[in-house]
Amino acid sequence: MTGAGTLLAIPSEPSAVPAPRRARSPLKAAMLLVGGVGLVLMLLPLLMTGYISTIADSVLAFPPDGHSLSWYARLGEFPKFGQALGTSLRIAAMATIGSLAIGIPASIALVRHRFPGRGVLNVLLLSPLTVPGVVIGLALYVLMVEVEIRSEVPMIGSDAMLVLAHLLITIPWVVRLCVANLMQLDRAIEEAAANLGASPRQVLWKVTLPMMRQGIVAAGLFAFIISFENIELTLFLISPGVITLPIAVLQYLEYRADPLVAAVVMVQTAVIALLLVLLDRYVRLSKVV
Amino acid sequence: MSTRPPYLKIEALSKHYGSMAAVDEVSLEVAAGEMVVLLGPSGCGKTTTLRLIAGFVEASAGRILLEGRDYAGLPPYQREMGMVFQSYALFPHMTVAQNISFGLRMRKMPAAQIASRLEEVLALVKLEKMADRYPKQLSGGQQQRVALARALAIRPKLLLLDEPLSNLDANLRQEVAREIRRLQRAAGLTALMVTHDQDEAMAMADRLVVMDRGRVQQVGPQEALYEAPENPFVARFIGHSNLLRGTLRDGCRLRLGEGVEAQLAQRYNLAGDATLALRPERIRLLPPGDPTPARMTLAVEDATYVGAHVEYLLALPGGGSLILHQPTTGLAGAARLAPGSRAGLSWDAGSERIFDASDRALAAAGPAPALASV
Ligand SMILES: Nc1ncnc2c1ncn2[C@@H]1O[C@H](COP(=O)(O)OP(=O)(O)O)[C@@H](O)[C@H]1O
Numbered sequence: 253m254t255g256a257g258t259l260l261a262i263p264s265e266p267s268a269v270p271a272p273r274r275a276r277s278p279l280k281a282a283m284l285l286v287g288g289v290g291l292v293l294m295l296l297p298l299l300m301t302g303y304i305s306t307i308a309d310s311v312l313a314f315p316p317d318g319h320s321l322s323w324y325a326r327l328g329e330f331p332k333f334g335q336a337l338g339t340s341l342r343i344a345a346m347a348t349i350g351s352l353a354i355g356i357p358a359s360i361a362l363v364r365h366r367f368p369g370r371g372v373l374n375v376l377l378l379s380p381l382t383v384p385g386v387v388i389g390l391a392l393y394v395l396m397v398e399v400e401i402r403s404e405v406p407m408i409g410s411d412a413m414l415v416l417a418h419l420l421i422t423i424p425w426v427v428r429l430c431v432a433n434l435m436q437l438d439r440a441i442e443e444a445a446a447n448l449g450a451s452p453r454q455v456l457w458k459v460t461l462p463m464m465r466q467g468i469v470a471a472g473l474f475a476f477i478i479s480f481e482n483i484e485l486t487l488f489l490i491s492p493g494v495i496t497l498p499i500a501v502l503q504y505l506e507y508r509a510d511p512l513v514a515a516v517v518m519v520q521t522a523v524i525a526l527l528l529v530l531l532d533r534y535v536r537l538s539k540v541v
Numbered sequence: 542m543s544t545r546p547p548y549l550k551i552e553a554l555s556k557h558y559g560s561m562a563a564v565d566e567v568s569l570e571v572a573a574g575e576m577v578v579l580l581g582p583s584g585c586g587k588t589t590t591l592r593l594i595a596g597f598v599e600a601s602a603g604r605i606l607l608e609g610r611d612y613a614g615l616p617p618y619q620r621e622m623g624m625v626f627q628s629y630a631l632f633p634h635m636t637v638a639q640n641i642s643f644g645l646r647m648r649k650m651p652a653a654q655i656a657s658r659l660e661e662v663l664a665l666v667k668l669e670k671m672a673d674r675y676p677k678q679l680s681g682g683q684q685q686r687v688a689l690a691r692a693l694a695i696r697p698k699l700l701l702l703d704e705p706l707s708n709l710d711a712n713l714r715q716e717v718a719r720e721i722r723r724l725q726r727a728a729g730l731t732a733l734m735v736t737h738d739q740d741e742a743m744a745m746a747d748r749l750v751v752m753d754r755g756r757v758q759q760v761g762p763q764e765a766l767y768e769a770p771e772n773p774f775v776a777r778f779i780g781h782s783n784l785l786r787g788t789l790r791d792g793c794r795l796r797l798g799e800g801v802e803a804q805l806a807q808r809y810n811l812a813g814d815a816t817l818a819l820r821p822e823r824i825r826l827l828p829p830g831d832p833t834p835a836r837m838t839l840a841v842e843d844a845t846y847v848g849a850h851v852e853y854l855l856a857l858p859g860g861g862s863l864i865l866h867q868p869t870t871g872l873a874g875a876a877r878l879a880p881g882s883r884a885g886l887s888w889d890a891g892s893e894r895i896f897d898a899s900d901r902a903l904a905a906a907g908p909a910p911a912l913a914s915v
């Protein structure tokens with residue numbers, strides 16, 4: 253439970269918190285109840301992880317002998333995690349920028365223009381969503397090994413390859429969110445800009461992109477989280493020097509299961525939460541997700 | 542207009558979507574300072590015509606000339622036409638002031654000049670206090686004025702208005718219509734407006750263009766369209782004429798069906814299929830005992846008092862109804878005809894309009910022989 257469950261629980265939190273108003277109808281009460289139960293179910297793994305990370309013993313046993321935050325203090329003794337966190341942040345940041353750079357123009361082209369091959373491009377950009385990550389990872393691994401053998405250029409374990417692989421799974425999300433955003437924008441607004449004297453480039457920068465802001469922020473957010481928490485694809489493409497945080501956690505768990513891992517996961521979650529809070533200052537997240 | 546070339550000239554403009562002609566050989570001339578309204582039912586190609594002129598869609602054929610210059614191939618942003626969109630299309634991420642000055646900024650106008658033009662236009666549409674608001678903080682009427690102000694600010698060569706009143710509450714429409722007219726006149730702008738609403742078109746236009754299925758049906762001032770429609774479509778669309786189909790004999794007798802014949806007020810050089818157009822308020826209901834000979838006699842189906850007039854439905858052979866409006870002035874005391882009774886009808890020579898089998902209006906060849914009293 254390092255990834256999706258706990259991380260995705262965060263963005264929905266602000267809107268899911270039941271308002272402290274009294275329910276007026278049975279339907280409303282039922283909805284609040286369902287919402288409340290959902291919220292608890294989503295938060296439970298995170299709360300459990302948080303709880304475990306405070307257990308003092310190194311062997312997990314219930315009831316625990318005592319509680320302390322010493323595991324957080326000991327994180328520094330495992331530079332591997334710190335390094336992995338750095339790698340994860342770096343890869344996720346590059347994958348986010350890359351997928352926005354490709355996904356935004358692609359979305360605009362798909363929604364606003366008719367051109368030969370438009371249907372093919374649409375399928376091509378969205379299809380990775382339909383293929384399991386493990387399959388993509390394995391396929392990429394085989395491909396890269398073949399290329400390495402032929403070209404003798406080391407590929408596996410390089411940042412560039414990891415980012416390229418992550419682009420495969422982040423671009424579809426960026427395209428989906430940006431396309432949805434563009435479709436609901438009134439085309440006439442862009443025409444109005446042109447009518448008032450804005451060249452196509454000015455329309456893009458002064459009207460289309462600013463109007464897409466919410467969609468772009470949501471897309472960037474999704475891209476970052478998807479890259480940051482990915483395991484299936486990444487598993488095939490790491491090398492001893494380049495390991496992402498989820499993989500580091502996984503590898504650690506193969507040998508030991510102590511509260512240290514829980515502390516690592518809490519740090520990972522905190523990074524995402526911090527990011528969401530920062531972003532929330534620019535765009536109301538409840539509006540875009 | 543014969544001495545000067547027209548300000549805007551549209552020549553056989555067409556736009557085809559697949560095999561469908563959305564706009565079909567539309568030709569039109571507009572003089573400087575004139576407000577011309579394109580009127581027609583939904584889907585007849587009005588918006589497409591405006592979009593062709595604004596440059597958003599490329600014509601399949603035909604030419605657009607403004608001040609004698611051919612606009613073919615000129616992109617929208619170089620046309621200097623101010624368009625007011627049906628949805629207003631305000632920039633949601635800009636304030637009212639930013640919306641209105643957008644076109645000026647695109648023209649790289651110096652800031653001081655922009656500020657003074659903005660102030661002037663804001664005053665014109667009475668939105669001085671709203672300058673720093675965002676569109677979504679405005680009422681529909683205010684948004685409409687921003688859209689108009691934004692188009693006026695650039696002092697366009699042509700003002701294009703696509704159903705500018707359709708998203709307003711009914712009680713606001715007349716006011717805004719007068720406002721648009723005032724601003725257009727004050728600025729001396731040449732304007733082309735589009736609407737499907739006949740009253741709106743009549744109230745605002747210097748001249749009207751009636752369109753149907755992509756084609757121009759008739760061009761002219763209000764009075765010409767109302768008094769002398771050139772085809773049955775215009776007769777029905779402007780003022781809801783009754784259209785009676787029948788067979789014309791002796792140049793002045795129109796047989797409508799078994800035993801029902803209309804004695805026309807004028808003679809026409811035609812024998813065969815013809816359509817008679819009669820306006821509901823131009824037909825007189827002859828009171829019982831009136832010595833005036835009836836041009837046609839029909840059975841009353843229904844009579845409804847609606848205020849300014851009584852609306853009668855009279856049974857036509859073949860199942861349809863003729864609508865007749867009897868003014869309520871001087872009606873007090875006069876008996877209303879009950880359903881089932883037979884009513885004699887009359888009308889003046891100037892109120893009847895005859896179209897031939899191919900829907901062309903016929904000129905009268907002279908007065909019909911006097912009717913004998915029945
Ligand atoms: N982009 C388009 N593609 C296909 N058909 C279109 C397009 N734009 C308009 N049409 C068709 O052209 C006709 C005229 O449309 P429009 O000009 O919008 O009519 P109006 O504004 O008079 O209601 C309609 O039948 C419409 O469906």
Ligand SMILES: [Mg+2]
Nearest residue numbers: 587588589704
């Ligand atoms: Mg329209």
